[in-house]
Amino acid sequence: MSRNLKVIPLAIAQLVTAGAFSATFAATAMAQQQGADAGGQPMERVEITGSFIRRADAETPSPVQVITAVDMKNSGYTSVAEVLQHITANGAGNLSQTFSGGFAAGGSGISLRGLNNNATLILIDGHRMAPYPLADDGSRSFVDISNIPFDTVERIEILKDGASAVYGSDAMAGVVNVILKKNLVGTSISAEGGRATEGGGETTHVTFAHGMGDLATDGYNAYIGLEYRHQDPIKYTDRLGRGDWQSLDMSRHGGANKALGVITAQNTAPLTLSPYLLNPNVPRTSGADNSAAFAFFPGTACGSYAQMASGGCAYDDPYKEIQPKTENINLLASLTKQLANGWQADFKASLFQSQVRLPQGFSNFPSSYGTQLEMLSGVPPHYVAGTAIPAIRVPANYPGNPFGVPAILRGPIPNAPARNITTDSKAYRVVAELHGTAAEWDIDASLGYTRNNLSRQSTGGLNVPALNAALNRASNPYSVYGKNTDADMANIFRTVSSYDTSELAFAELRGSRAVAKLPGGDLMLGVGVGSFRTELSAPAMPNPDGYTNGAYAFGSETDTSAYMEFVAPVLKNLEIDGAVRYDHYSLAGSSTTPKVAFKYTPSDSFAVRGTLSRGFRAPGPAENGNSASSGGVGSASDAVLCPGGYRADGKYPKGTVIASCNESLIGLTTTNPDLKPEESTSATFGIILEPVKGWSSTVDLYQIKVKDQIVGGPLSGTPVRNAPEPSDCADGNGGSTICTPSIGRIAYYPATPINANSTRTRGIEFGTRYRFNLGDYGRLKTEFQYTHAFSYVMTIGGVAYQLAGSHGPAGIGADTANPKDRAQFDLNWEKGKWEVAGSMHWISSYDLTDPTSGQFNCADGGTMNGVFPTGNTPDYFCRVHSFLETDMTVNYKLDKQWTFHASVTNLFNKQPPVDVSTYGSGRPYNLSLHSAGAVGRFVNVGVAYKF
Template sequence: MTFKLKSLPFAISCAIASGALVASLPALAQTTEAAGGAVPQRVVVTGSLISRADTETPTPVQVLTAQDIQRSGKTSVAELLNDLAANGAGTLGTGFSGAFANGASGVSLRGLTVGSTLVLIDGHRMSPYAIGDDSQRSFVDVSNIPFDAIDSIEILKSGASSLYGSDAVAGVVNIKLKKNFTGTRLTAEGGDTQHGGGATHRASLSTGIGDLDKDGYNAFVTAEWRHQGAIKVADRDQFAWDNRDWRSRGGNNLTLGVPTSLNGNLVAASSPFLYNPSGTGGANNAANFQFLDPSCNYTLYRAGGCAVRDTTGFIQPESENLNVLLGMTKKLSNNWELAFKGSMFKRDSVNNRGVPPTYSPTTYAGATTLNNGVLVTNVGRVPSTLFAPGAAVGANLTNTFANNARLYGYIPGLDGASQQDNTSTSTRLALDLTGSAYGWDVNVAGGLTKVKVDIDYSGYVDRAALYRLINSGQWNVLGNNSPALIAQVSPRFSNSLESRLNYFDAVGSRELMQLGAGPLALAAGVHWHKRTWDAPASSLTANGQVGNTSAFVIGSETNTAAFAELQATPIKNVELHLSSRYDHYDTYGNSFTPAASFKWTPVQQFALRGTFARGFRAPNPAETGNAGSFFQYNAINDPILCPTGNQYAAGTPVNGACGINPAYVQTTSQNLSPEKSKSYTLGFVVEPVRGLNATLDYYRIQVNNQIVTAAGNDPNYVPTFVRNPVSPTDIATGVGQNTVVGNPSVGLISYAQSPYINAGSTKTSGIEADVNYRWRLPSDMGVVRAGLSAAHTFSYEQNVAGVVYQLAGTQGPSIVSGATGSPKNRAQFSLGYAQGPLDVNATVNYTSRFSTLDPSVGGDSCASSALDVGGRTYFQGLTQPDYYCHVASFTSTNLNVQYKLSQNLTLKGSILNLFDKQPPFDVGTYGNASAQTSYNASLHQAGAVGRFYSLGLSYMF
């Protein structure tokens, strides 16, 4: 990340200043008088409802200005916010293309998940994304908010439910869009990666008329287009972290199409083949294989010569953004002002879930489990996985064995892996009326917000249709099938999901009286919002026609609230705040959340501050409404069909019984109560000399009554596995790796149901620091800027089923958002220099090492953390080297240079990941591009992308 986060007084003073290079006065000195004796400008800072001149509030707030954004070299807000030092475990990035909420990005302050960080637009609620993170947590997608529409971003790092209500448990990110604009600005830039893929282009136009002070109005429009190319797994497979062959690292060879003991020496290869499971010697006998074209044979197959390269998986999905913001502000009589903003932010992205589907026993076998936990045996299922002797195996091909045989291979003609073309359109209409009446400063606001996601599905298989066409001889298993046949085997289908949130806010504030050393100020307000979530399951997955499921949510909530804040200075240099809020939800009842804070400024250069706050997260429609989804979280051996864990033990089904990740059907509950939190902060602000300021804050947050799934969280929960009907499968004889076809004693595991419950808690603590220095060099030699933003986690304790686990510095909690990990330290150091037309900024981003263990899911052994935590089979059956028990630290450096060629024309160039640092291995994560890649896409995506160059121009007239 190339921007630097500034402490609030410094950043706002820069924004108010007449130019980027004008030095700001120390913020604490501005509490009494601004430069030149002018009356200091009063602003309302996120985390308070009362305007103030001293913008360093008792609560820790960081701000990112529009200038910081331009200096970042980034091209999306999602990339920008992902590098926040306070952004922790559970963050959702675009590198996780297989996520439930594919294509979207969310912020997780203090590692408490995206559901506990409230994202506001201009201080008001925005409709959450139409797909929940892990199908559960509601969050605002920050990936489609355009750069040029943003005036600033304020990050409140303290519990704020007493003012903002639900979800503000870990903090608030308030994205402030531009209020007005005059003139016209054109920008264009393009960039590319050194190692291929990921070419990015962006263009924007902003134009506005009217001067608020002179003309009494302003109207402007900002339009932005951005296209980011895909980076495929194949674009980086020259690097070890993107290579399935782990033999040189002490592990297994997981290369697609290569037979090993892990897959029973039976795996889909580059050429389809028939296998006789009843033949002598099993997969170790060439006589049991019938390859269907000459490009591969048994000798090549066993030697790994029929391997398959993953050309469909994404490291970075392709995306395109088209964003339009319209703003109009009109001054009314008596200093009232009416502002309107209308926006449409649209993002198209392509997301997939791995490699293409194959001909294999799992392609056909089993029943269909619908999202609500209903097992359907007569839809999408085929009568057998076996082809009889002499039977057609596609066009002009037959089974030449004297026994029943199975077909293995990749299905040709499909559009790669199961893929979702996702179009997300966020619309927002907002009115704000501000002014003064009867001694009160008043703000009345209302808005209509909506997020609609349209998804086109491709690459999914209608198993019954495929089986029917193969047996009738119409389908050529080698390829060259007609579009009509392909449409039968892999039908395309669509779905629309919608999330709406309409709100009304009214807030008034005034000074009531003098109390002690200053005024007693009061702010009070009311809030109302109605949210609806209409996200049905896609048609062909809902009825079981294709072999996949998709999460669904249908529900609503209505929230009515009243809140108030008091600010007082009872004695000189001591500022006190009290606030509270009463919320009523029609889904569960009522919540009351108080908060208190103080700031003591004994001398002008030093202030001590602290806060206490209660917070809550209301259960949302995905947890209480009509909703369902599937999830996996642990690796087990089937207690009946693989009791010893040895897939070649006599009587053990070789396929689907050992080392499996069973599916769980997530069900909702009508009796959930909200999550509740208590948070504390204590810190200081110091500005010892002109241009230097620093903040250091300790935080402690405890979240109780968490809404979690019963599996793994309820000590009394014992999964009752629903099993598929018994059907023939390969069963080990107990002699070597020989198998026979037979019926197991029970069917293979299909799923177990797991309801949402209130259980357990999370407690985290740490410190966060910001140090910034601005030095004007003598003799007009320019200005040097330096900034450090750092976060250290002391503790991250999770109570699971009555057992407390320490997860700071580990992979845990790995059940959240792709096992993003919980490194103890994150930091950003920026160094900038400006003189005349030149502005140079470099930023170093640092993430410390952490363990791949997660004791909360039983991952407490270095010998097996890849399998225990991420479900990865890199070392299954072997001893995992200690080297892979930790994820190494990662440091990347970004460079951004801007030069004003003329008064109106600016040239910009950036190099992200300047030293082309590769990501460290992370064998415990699953939030990346399948088992092909072994890096952490949330923390180390910059390394996977590699060195990125960009060049752009901006013209203002």
Template sequence: MMANKTVLVRSLALAFGAVAALPAFPALAQTTGPAAAEQQPMQRVTVTGSLISRADKETPSPIQVLTAADIARSGQTSIAEVLSNLSANGQGALGSGFAGAFAAGASGVSLRGLSVGLTLVLVDGHRMSPYPLSDDSQRQFVDVSSIPFDAVERIEVLKEGASALYGSDAVAGVVNIILKKEFKGFSASAEVGNSQHGGGKMHKVTATGGIGDLDTDGYNAYVSAEYRHADPIKVHQREQYGWASGDWTTRGGLSVLRGVPNESNSFLTAASSPFLYNPATGVNNPASYQFLDPTCNFVKYRAGQCMVRDEVSNLQPESDRMSVLAGFTKKLGEDWTLALKASMFRRESTNGRGLTNAVAFTPSNTFGGYTALVPGQPPRIVNGVPDTRIPAGGINQLGAPARLYGLIPGAGSAAQQNNESTATRFAADLNGSWGGWDIGAAAGYSKVKTESVYSGFVNRVALYNALRRATNPYNPLGGNSAADNAAIVPTFGDKAESELTFAEAHAQRELARLPGGGPLTFAAGLSWYKKELNAPPPDLLAQGVVGNGAAYVFGDETNTAAFAELNALPLQNLELSASARYDHYDTYGNSFTPGAKFKWKAHPALTVRGTFARGFRAPNAAESGISSSTFSFNAIDDPILCADGDRTTAGNVPSACGFVPAFVQTTNPDLEPEKSKSFTLGLIVEPVRNLSATLDYYSIEVKNQINTESGLPDFVPVYARNPAVPIDIADGNGGLVTGVPPVGTIAYAQSSYVNSGGVKTTGVELDLSYRWNAGDIGNFRTQLSLNHMISYKLDQVGVEYELAGTHGPSVVSGNTGNPKNRAQLTLGYEKGPLTLTSTFNWTGSYSGLDPSLGVNDCADIAGSVGGRAYFNNNPNGTPPEYCKIRSFMSTDLNAVFRVNRNLTIKASILNAFDRQPPIDVATYGNAGPQTAYNATLHQAGAVGRYFSLGASYTF
């Protein structure tokens, strides 16, 4: 605690000291003479986090503004990529590189590392319907990957709690994506891009046209359309790098490449050639094997020469994005204005973790079945196959019943999900004045619909029935009928919908002039919204026909709220404000959240500011409605079948050692909302013209956190087990025998949502900007945003863990890493028609440990945190050199040249120095077991050096 306070004190003292040390400070801080006369008064605007308009760009709250020019100069081609590089975006963020996520294909923002569920994302200041597929099937969020790039006017990032004005979810902050208000003329652009190392080829076209001038014609109408396609980036296109090779044999571990036998799979795995195996004669006996394809034999197989080449797994999925935005603004007389907007954002992507056992013949004497999750019914283990062995005779020439290993022909080599998401939105805003009040009213409707098509999932009952047919049995080498293939590997789909309807109104007016000469301004408003979620499971998964039950959610909630804000300038240099909100939910009840802010201009060049806020997050339908899902997060040893954790101990079942169990998630209708308390304290320093710096300390404490109880330290799972059937058992001499264990293998355990403990995070954030006019040389600019996390403490049922700079809390909000430091530095140069920009995106190092999982030893991080088998053969576990995940920085270069008043060309190089991502063996958030990098923090490294070239024409 003393160390944390020391960091804060030193940071504040340094800022104060830097200001005090300037010898000409008072003179430099003021602008006089002709330059001052040329300055125009700032237009009053309403910023995110307040109802009351203001002229001062610096607010009591820390706000980062990304203009359309800033976004264009970044060199990125999607809003999701821009937001992923925010220094305030941390642990729990969701990126498109996590192909196996519950919310497949979507991207979400996690301010202050508190998860996507505690960051509120607005579009034009209004709520948007959340993505129907929640993150980890729990946290609802707005998918920012579908927001059109060229339709954005600016993005305002409020980095403090704002529930007093916005209600639920605004705990860590608010991201307000503001779309174009008006456009006159016509603009078209085209852009192409490609990765140096293959994959990711991109092309994008946009067109915007508008008519009417608000000031002269009294109206403006425009339409903007954008289409973007990106090819996938495959794992095999990066397999030359250590983080993607999958072969750890030279690094103290195993090869986890598909088809390579080793200790972790008991030397039995699906290879490039299907083979029959007689378990009665042992895994090390060549006579136990019959390879059906002559390209492989026992010697090649054991040498790893019959591996299955991965042509499927994605580092970044193929995606298509199309958007249409239409706006109409009309002056209604006097100062009333009506603005209408309609939009359709569509995204299609193919997701999946690549090679999985879902498309392999079952490697055991029996198949225990799948766990069915049918809405309204308890979990059930169904569709087991009591004997999966192929009888002697026919294709089986081993003389005894044998198991069949290999990939199923016609199934491909991966279970895939093609995901199409369409977001539609209609909104109307009416603004004007009446009776001395500035009035705003809005109403709207938004809907997000996802349609998913699943492939590569196997109907095991149909498969083994076909293999056992007396006539024309299913051929493991292929050439089977279309009817067989369709029955064994069916293609199926589902639809999920999320809807939000809202209406709100607010008004503000100046109540009085205070003795100090400043105004006393009051604002108040009412809001109502209804959220509906209808996300049924795909039937074949729900019934346990082709896999374990998929997530489903049904539910709705209605919120009614009243809110108010009071702003006062009692002294010339002092601003005070207070706000409060009362929410009523038809699901759990009521919440009251107050807030207060101040800003004191202690000197013309020095301002002190601070905020205090209460916040909350209401339980959503996935947590308290009709919902269920299956999940897994870290490896365990079966307490009965592998009690000592050694797969070679006589009597142990090797497949029950170091395996990742499944949990069935259940809801809890008695959940209370998560509650937060946050404050910020900061400085605004402007010692000279064009130089501005802000330094803000933040503290956010969340209590009553809604977590799955399986992640709590006192949780004792009750396992549902499959029937006890013949299975491989260690003989104590390094071999296997077939026998019936005392109990069946673990199928799943149930885990409910509970309010448990909480989290408190503190940190310091620095924002620095400077512009320098160098005359004939040109204009220079620099912007720096740096976030340093001082502490991140997780409290679980009275046990506290310090997780800043670790991999935790991997069980709470995704295994994305929790670095203490993130920064973004932008250097720009402008002269005439040329603009050059360099952007440096830096993420600090962090540890692979996760104390919240009880993992405090580096030797355990790969298996116990990431659930990876890289070092299952190493008696010392994970080598110490992989305990720390090194820092990473990508450098993006962007050049824009205005050829004439109509034509502009631009070129970008992302990750210009081709930095590779650091190896992270403790993460599961990436393309699959072959890759060992953090897709949330280091995706730019996985993509590698990326070139793009574009042009735009405006008239």
């Protein structure tokens, strides 16, 4: 057995050695003669993703995976996003709705080959969709796959090859084409519901579809489909005690204790479940008795310093969630009409709505309030003078303050309303298509308009100046525990909202025909022209204090294109394909992208295929339009205002601006109109085997190299500073006083995106399918898919970093990591009224290193989030263990009308492996790869009725 097979779980390995597999690709028999079936009758020619020329042979020179509606139903999942995120070609940079803290919170994207979600083109019925209005990491545009309907999908075709020569920008890593149903007859109703056996996550999924007319007999078909899906949240408090993956206390392993409410060397005044007071003039020293600095309110959950010091004030945040509350409503109307002379018209209109509630945790008393950075379109980012509050304090005479000096409030604000961000995404789509034949040309014409309206609402936001003023009123100040007036509550806790839109309109005209006879068949030529226009309007959401300082992006761009392709069966067993496309972007300039491919079939049981192509990705409005985004880039001491650096004992020299000794640094990125498009070169080479009828296999090598990748440019070495304002300064005796330094605190470090990096990834994909006829015991179908990355090399500043099997590149899409191997094994058995389907999804282990972030060994790798700050990461955590998810579905067809089904995902309740370097979940596990483990076993049952 090979070394690679040894790392695959034993259950899969045994099946591999037995040869009981299936192909990942929807392959028709290779023995089919082009244009005719075995009986010599003309075969229907269809369009396969990756080419606009209709063909009879579904096994193209490019590797294409097909997921049918039956496959989706048997997966046990109830959303397109869940299905796509489990495919083996999905890699680093994918985005999940569970990442509540991202720039594009609420959206979900797929990343083929780990090249990020903006290098994967998402299509519906071969046409583009308007992207999600919010960009991933503030810069990468992507199509939100969480609001694509589930029940009206006929199939999903995944092209795992560069396809810019046919589709243009964004198809460097491949294409996902979601194909909706064209012919639906009768009425069907289905309902299903499920929940996690560990608690939480209740899901309801209801569908209704009604179709009239049959294309074959009536010449038309019209249908409507309505789908509703609701998912309740799963909280971390539902999973307490399940293992280290959900623990914030790594002290028992020699690491840091990051649990809430616990005193540590880094945090001598932790946030607890109840507020308390701190004396700012009493220094606190790690490991010492600091009780003189604390004052607790009577009757609170954390009522004394002794209780805090002993760990009795520790708690788990009841707001943090493993998966959020979501709701989807999808409505699709379709009309397909046969016209005279073989022409056909197709109209589709749809509304796909996705709502997500993302909790933001407690409203805590802030310790200070810095000068507000205001970011508005058309105005250079600027700080608003006079908005800084040096320290949020209660006065010396505040009820319960025993210190005789203004005191610091720590902890949550009692009775504060819940803090949530709710996103409501509505994707509108209207498309008209016309297909037919004229003068021996197969003609396809289409017009379409798509729009994504995103409403965001933030509730319970804290207006810090209003809170500070209310706490310091001379009479009737804001009460920590008493009842406060409705006017105070409305002024201090505010609801703010924003409205973002993304639009895309397109027009396309294509034609193809046979232009000559070759020894292997007709030489087919395809030509086409098209244009699409995108517009983005994504203003920043205002703060509760009235200032606007979030990311914003505005812009519009028009692409005009022309393309040509050919399919040349130069011999009966040799096909050569080619394509070239020209695109002109109004902002990014022009690109010409060619592609050539071949398929050689020396026998009915064996074929060789390969492709070579160029690709590109045009910069989006968030990169070269009118946009800005800010984000944390770490913390450090200000060499000017805190020349001695951070001191754990707090005893700074007189005049030191204390807050500048541990400054949270902000990077502010604005756009760069001089950006060039990213460019790629991709190649595949593979074989197709069908040694016996019903057993087919494919092996494909791939390589994709992307250059001129658009990344955030280096931060300027000279920061932009605020104007000098009164600040907390050291008095030289361990206490503080108010002073106004001669220079302002650091505001931000400016940066712009640049064309800098390059990435090259190489790998292999293996797929095999086998169908067994078991006679009286039914039929058995097996499928196996395996993807292995030989390398994933990112070059930054001329230095190449190998990231395959590592945690890099960090900072992209919730730090998703780069495992080398993913595998999926599917088993489907049918007999009479019964159908049983099982799937195993396996993700290999990976280590904590990320050379792009200076983490070259395990000791470095564990320090990313301060879990093991001394670099002493235990061997057990140096490598994130592999993960195997097992799913099962059972269908029982009672009669022609009634079908019952039940499914279980993560059947064996496998827990996620510990990952101490990831950050997206806030816990030491990787939410992009191992969320199924955090959710746990999930049981779903349902019924469908057709009439």
